[in-house]
Amino acid sequence: MSDAVETVALRRHFGAFKAVDGVDLAVTRGEIFGFLGPNGAGKTTTVRVLTTLLGPTSGSARVAGYDVVSQGAAVRASIGVALQEAGLDGLATGRELLRLHGRLAGLSRGDAPRRAAELIELVGLAEAADRRVMTYSGGMKRRLDLAAALVHRPTVLFLDEPTTGLDPASRAIIWEQVRTLRSQDGVTVFLTTQYLEEADVLADRVAIIDRGVIVAEGSPAALKAKVGxxxxxxxxxxxxxxxxxxxxxxxxxxxxxxxxxxxxxxxxxxxxxxxxxxxxxxxxxxxxxxxxxxxPxxxxxxxxxxGRPAGHDDTDGAADVRAPAPHPAGGVRS
Amino acid sequence: MSVIRDGSTPPRAAGDARLAAGLPTAAAAFELGRRAFRNIVRVPIGNLPSLIIPLFILAVNVGALGAIASRQIDVGEGGYLAFFLPTALVLSITNSAVSSGMGVVRDMDSGYFDKLLLAPISRLSILLGRLSADGFRASLQATLLLTVGLIFGSGLASGPLGFLVIVAMLAVWALAYAGISLAIALRTGSIDATQSSFLIGFPLVFLSTATVPLELMSPWMRAFAEVNPVTYILNAVRSLISDGWDVGVLLRGFAAIGAVALITVPLSLLALRRRVAVGGSR
Missing domain, CATH: 3.30.70 (Alpha-Beta Plaits)
Incomplete structure (x- = not known):
């Protein structure tokens, strides 16, 4: 059985800027894979290539067994995607949006509304389902986006920073959904995040990307052990x-x-x-x-x-001894 | 680009048994058209300018120039109103065709366009859905303006069937012309650039037989108007309102629309292809 996600020497350059510069990944089926990195490291570009929204500059990528370049339609039929900025139609209601995407995914006129109702329950949006999306909070939009990504029961789910900027309650709902999807439906989850903590609670395995290159890979425990x-x-x-x-x-x-x-x-x-x-x-x-x-x-x-803080761009590659930024929570913790 | 079918993909791995088969192009375009039209209705004020401005120009022109023009132009029983009504119709439809592109740009801006690109449907259906909503909107717009004209006494020599042909012709013109704003929208992803496509529509509408027939124009304007497709659309609509059925004039009108479509349809398809190939909406 092929891997859920497999890339070989994947590159995506924008002119001289090497957003993704030779990435090799292998995500096995049923795994929750955490893709970590600071802003601008290449996470989103990688996800856009894997989800067929961007063509690679060179190298190859297969998702759910299909080549992202030559079999884009098959890839799209196999994946669910919730992008970083939840791309939603503000003028539609949550229910209308889910019904539409159910229809587009091939559900019948009768099944699409049923699936929409099911997903609304699943992500806890029952009360807001018939309100226009523009009235939703950030957390509600993310949950709706997740529901839309699940409408056709994908085998591989891409979540691009699903909890960045979310309140703890919304974050907990999303984490719970991710775990359930994997345990009940065997869905492979490819999750990008800036938070090691998030990868720690959710991911089986983690890769860290920096300036388009994978700099570390392993279980969260193993990675933290590197810092100690x-x-x-x-x-x-x-x-x-x-x-x-x-x-x-x-x-x-x-x-x-x-x-x-x-x-x-x-x-x-x-x-x-x-x-x-x-x-x-x-x-x-x-x-x-x-x-x-x-x-850590x-x-x-x-x-x-x-050997340097995340996001700190020293072009000569010399070790920077500046201390990392304090933990956002700050203060004394017992 | 097309919906996948069994056999078009290599042997499936075990985990792919649930592969979703997306909606066929026509059905997907219908669903997306429904959504686009719903959004048009939900921002009703967005439709006002393209209705009010032509009505205003119609009232002002007929009020100010009607008496003078009627001495120079053979306007028939409907008066200058009947002569100018087609101009108001074409102006209204041409102006609101900009909103086809605007709808696409807004979806790109919100990221929703990505969501549509990720759906297991043909990408062409995204464009067709948009266009079907705009074509439907144009028919409603034309019906409304034409009815206003009839109420104020423009007359309609070709009768009820002529009414339908006028509406159909304007809807087809809306689709052909919308290709320009769609192409700009897909190419640039910029609201400002897309909005500025009305700069093409304005001279196109007025450097034509919009206000006077060819014979009364100065030579430079006449030269332009003679090659302007809008002249032939106006003449066709005008003949249906004032004279009845003139198949030759009608065919020239539809041919002019076809000529524009021959340019705009490939342009917008090419722009869609580039957008999808280079990838992403930003």
Whole structure:
């Protein structure tokens, strides 16, 4: 049985810009595959090539066993796609939109409304189904977009940043749907995201793309193991090598180094190590301006794999020692 | 580009047993046309300019020039109103043909065009759906304006059947001319560029027999009007309103529309092909 998605040396250039520059991927059937990368890394371009919206510059790609260039119609019949900006018809109601796409997918006049009603229930839009889409919130639009992608029961589902900018409730609904689709219907899910956390909860396997090139691939656990640990960031004056060495005596701490404006401490469990770390500072009479604990983020994995922060474009490829941006949640976490 | 059928694809892998067979082109175009027309109806104010402006020009022209023109032009019983009514009709239809392209550009802007490209239907049906909605809209528009003209006494020498032929002719003109805005829309993906296609329509309508017959024009204008397809459409509609049935004039009118379609249909198909091949709507 062929893979659900298979690319060989896939390239898509826009003039001199190499959006996708030699990508090899193999996603097995029934897998949830996380495709990670910062903005502009090539995620969306890859998805557009795989979904036949863009032709590749060179290389080849097969989706559901069909070539994306020579068998585009067969690919489109096999896939469901929810693109990053939920492309919907604002003047239609949710129900009308799903009915139309059911019809276009070949459902009969009787089946299309039934399938629409089924999907409306599935994504929790029953109350809004007969309102125009332009009145929907961002989360509701994404859910409708997901429903539209499922209308013809695709075997491979592409979700391009399905939860970016969503409230937690909408995000939870989408995650739940993705899991159910895989477990009940055996759907292969190709999911792009900027959040390692999202890939962590959902994906069986992850690939990280940067500047059009795959820089890491593996299970989420394996990727996080590359970074290793939680990170404690302390704003403190007078960080010295001696101070850093003192931190390593705390159980669970695997390393510490001075960074811009303070210290970065690596620990297997940041929350557990934090009191002892703060205790060392207190014992020396050093005032802490701000302390934060974060789990490895895509930025951290990124830094570990590429030697520079995500989205930081240094053309000579030299390692950049700038500390990664603080975790958006910030603050002290226990 | 076409809907896949059994046999057109290599042996399926086991997981592909549920491969969706999309709707055939005609049925898909019907569904998409329904959707496009529904959207036209849902923004009713969007249709006002292409109705109001021609009616305004009709009223002003007939009011101001009617008496003078009737001395120079053989306008028959319907007066200058009967002479100018076809101009208002063609102006209205030509102006609103811009909205065919606008509909496509708006779909590109919202990303919905991608969703349509991803549906398991032929890409041609996306264009046909758009056009069928616009053709239907044009028929309603022509019916409305023609009825207004009749109420104010333009007369209709060719009778009820003539009414239908006029509406049909204008609907076909709407489709032929819409190809220009569709081509620009598909080529540029830009609202501004698409909107500016009315710059083609305006001279096309007025550098014709819109206001006076060929004989009364200055030579340069006459030279232009004689090769302008709109002249022949106007003459055909005018003959149906004022004179009755003149098959020769009618055929020339439809031939002029056909000539325009010979240019605009390949242009818009080519633009669609390029858009789909190079890929993506941005």
């Amino acid at each position: 640990t939680d990170v404690i960031r302390l704003e403190v004056d007078g960080a010295t090598a001696e101070l850093c060495a003192a931190f390593t005596s705390v159980p669970g701490v695997t390393g510490a180094e001075a960074a811009e404006g303070g210290v970065v401490v690596h620990a297997a469990d940041g929350g557990a190590a934090l009191p002892a770390v703060l205790g060392i500072l207190g014992g020396r009479g050093l005032a802490v301006g701000r302390a934060s604990v974060s789990s 983020t895509l930025d951290d994995v990124f830094l570990a794999v590429t």
